[in-house]
Amino acid sequence: MSLRQFCRNRLANCLAKPSFTRYQNSRLLLPYRTYATSREESLKAKAAVGPFTFKAAALFLGVGSGLLLYFKSEKSKVEKLREQKEAERKKPESFGKPKLGGEYTLTNAETMKPFGSDDLKGKFSLIYFGFTHCPDICPDELDKMAQVVDMAKKEYGQDVLVPVFITCDPRRDTAEIVREYVKDFHPNLIGLTGTDEEIRKVAKLFRVYVSSPPDISEGDDYLVDHSIFFYLMDPQGKFLDCYGQNAEADEVAKSFKGYYEEYKKTH
Incomplete structure (x- = not known):
């Protein structure tokens, strides 16, 4: 078999039985499923974002509002108590009512x-x-x-x-x-x-x-x-x-x- 004939046969075999290597770098490769991140990368992403979800935000606002109302209420009570004590302090000392009036x-x-x-x-x-x-x-x-x-x-x-x-x-x-x-x-x-x-x-x-006036005479003003x-x-x-x-x-x-x-x- 001449060299020319050998090369022709090899070329025919390659065309009849395509191998994987032919399409390895081709764009016609079958699609395959990919994963954006691994489990570790997912945890890192969550850690970067933090636990501040809508549920957490609502809970935070609710607790904050409750604390604000509580402190306002307590402040009002303290101020009222202070005013009462101040009023008691300024209140004149009482020794009871004088005995006025009687039979006449x-x-x-x-x-x-x-x-x-x-x-x-x-x-x-x-x-x-x-x-x-x-x-x-x-x-x-x-x-x-x-x-x-x-x-x-x-x-x-x-x-x-x-x-x-x-x-x-x-x-x-x-x-x-x-x-x-x-x-x-x-x-x-x-x-x-x-x-x-x-x-x-x-x-x-x-x-x-x-x-x-003493020594008043009749008709005096x-x-x-x-x-x-x-x-x-x-x-x-x-x-x-x-x-x-x-x-x-x-x-x-x-x-x-x-x-x-x-x-x-x-x-």
């Missing part, structure tokens, strides 16, 4: 009949000491008293709070003068007068300071220095509270409301 009898300027503490039993009363020749303070205070009485009437009904004016200038404040004077302030205002001795005894029961308070008494004639010149009508009415409702709970 004067003259009702309207009826000219005896009238006193027994006639006020069964109702709350608001008592004021003044004098009819007072230029400004007494009228202002009696106007305020009238407002308080009307507020109480609107809230609880007629005659729930009885207003009383007691003169501390009986020398000039006769029954007739007092009768006309009280009409200018409130139709329910009761005016009381009496002798100088009777008035001073009642003023002493309420610890009311009263001072008139003068002022009477006296305490400026409303005295709130309960239906049993016991002292409840007093209100100075700086107390507003609504403050007195609010205070009366508290005493009234507390009294009704036990009587």
